[in-house]
Amino acid sequence: MLGTLAKWLRIMGYDAAYAEKGNDNEIIELAEREDRVLLTRDRELSSRYKNSLLIDGTELEYQIKKVVNSLGIDIDRKNYLSRCTVCNIPVKKISKEYAKGKVPSHAYESHDEFWICPNCKRIYWKGTHYENMKQFIERLGL
Numbered sequence: 001m002l003g004t005l006a007k008w009l010r011i012m013g014y015d016a017a018y019a020e021k022g023n024d025n026e027i028i029e030l031a032e033r034e035d036r037v038l039l040t041r042d043r044e045l046s047s048r049y050k051n052s053l054l055i056d057g058t059e060l061e062y063q064i065k066k067v068v069n070s071l072g073i074d075i076d077r078k079n080y081l082s083r084c085t086v087c088n089i090p091v092k093k094i095s096k097e098y099a100k101g102k103v104p105s106h107a108y109e110s111h112d113e114f115w116i117c118p119n120c121k122r123i124y125w126k127g128t129h130y131e132n133m134k135q136f137i138e139r140l141g142l
């Protein structure tokens with residue numbers, strides 16, 4: 001239910017696993033095993049796990065603020081785009097040469113820094129999407 005929130009936490013550089021499947025017991029076990037805070041919109045699930053945070057709103061802006069404020073997270077811009085938004089693992093810097101032909105030519109020409117996800121091989125760079133994302137986070141005023 002909170003896939004978009006998880007994606008945004010990853011964009012901001014936080015380790016946010018997302019349980020795409022699994023019943024409540026499995027989700028709780030996973031959260032315990034990996035020592036995670038369980039973010040959920042499910043009041044019952046939230047009441048069953050001590051280290052959980054009930055996300056009681058549907059707006060993304062509200063959800064991000066709730067997580068950051070409730071968990072006392074320090075937002076560090078240095079961490080933006082340090083993690084694959086799909087796989088939730090840290091990306092690795094690659095040479096510009098390596099990115100050649102693997103990213104759109106306009107991106108190749110206008111950027112010098114590129115990162116790759118070791119898992120899905122997506123390549124990231126700080127283009128327009130990065131600027132938009134930064135502005136979105138800054139507008140939250142956290």
Ligand SMILES: [Zn+2]
Nearest residue numbers: 084087117120
């Ligand atoms: Zn990936």
